[in-house]
Amino acid sequence: MLFYDCSTAPNPRRARMFIAEKGLKIETHDISIAKSEQLRPDFLAINPRATIPVLVTESGAVLTENLGIAAYLEATFPEPPLMGRTADEKGAVAMWNAIVEQQGGWPIAEVLRNTNPAMKDRAIPGQTNFEQIPALAERGMARVDLFFDLLEGRLTQSKFLALDQFTLADITAFVFVDFARVIRRRIPQTNPATLAWFEAIKSRPSAAL
């Protein structure tokens, strides 16, 4: 297997944590988004959509998208399960992962991509350039506040997001919450359940990679 990573970006970090939680060591190539390496012809030959992470599987198939990589790894290396064992559990993990991507991941990315001068014309990942939309950044910031409310509501009821144990949904939420520092948003001090959850996950070896 071969893993294309980027040490500075949140989406590759999600796959990196997933791989580490499975106890796997996979040969890794770092692609620098700061140097626009994802747009070079040699990388576009691997992933024409110019996104990272990418996993080349044991059979040589090329998988992009965190869910594509996670589905493959969970099926190939079932232990420890990170996407649920029973049908109800699998449903809950996929549900919470989707909620976190939509309510947390997208708004945080929208704020960054539509405000950062270094991302001018890079408001959407991929080969095509798109201009920044300031109103989208403003809306994103309001949605990030709602996301913190949503997390606190859930984590007041449950030790982890999807199940009573650590799963893919916690990886996704942890990476996005940590990444929100780039838009100067932190877990509010009034949200004790989220603060405790974040510290617990931060102490896992996979979070230090």
Next chain:
Amino acid sequence: MLFYDCSTAPNPRRARMFIAEKGLKIETHDISIAKSEQLRPDFLAINPRATIPVLVTESGAVLTENLGIAAYLEATFPEPPLMGRTADEKGAVAMWNAIVEQQGGWPIAEVLRNTNPAMKDRAIPGQTNFEQIPALAERGMARVDLFFDLLEGRLTQSKFLALDQFTLADITAFVFVDFARVIRRRIPQTNPATLAWFEAIKSRPSAAL
């Protein structure tokens, strides 16, 4: 089991097609978004995020989000497989489903939600209102054109999107492509592979529901 559907919206249609492709008959309640029924207290007690579809599982768990519902149903009713059999296949289905959601589903929804007078202040689903952003609709339209290019490129190589057989990724793409009629976008006549794929899926009984 109990399924909360909405006959006019694309996301519930994805779950409805998945259920039909599994050969299941599930008691269904229709929630009218046109009448804002998803914001009524009795529905918010079921899904406080005010989204449809929702599936109440055999054990009584409440699942929202298409991927949550699909993961549960695939695990409970494995035949016919709609999310891949082997690890490589599972990865490819999850990957293509994610690509279609991001590159097709979101842009189409952005155009509709940021232009339709009936969706004023409803630019994002959920309990909180958000104003329309006209620039986002404009960007969405440009992205829909790229999405049609992406589909044609893939379907020129492969009979179905993820595998050589029908999967969840085809359901997602078919529903969004069909829904694009509301923003007056159709598969370009210059895209024969996509046109053939669309007609093939349209002829499935699950597409008529």
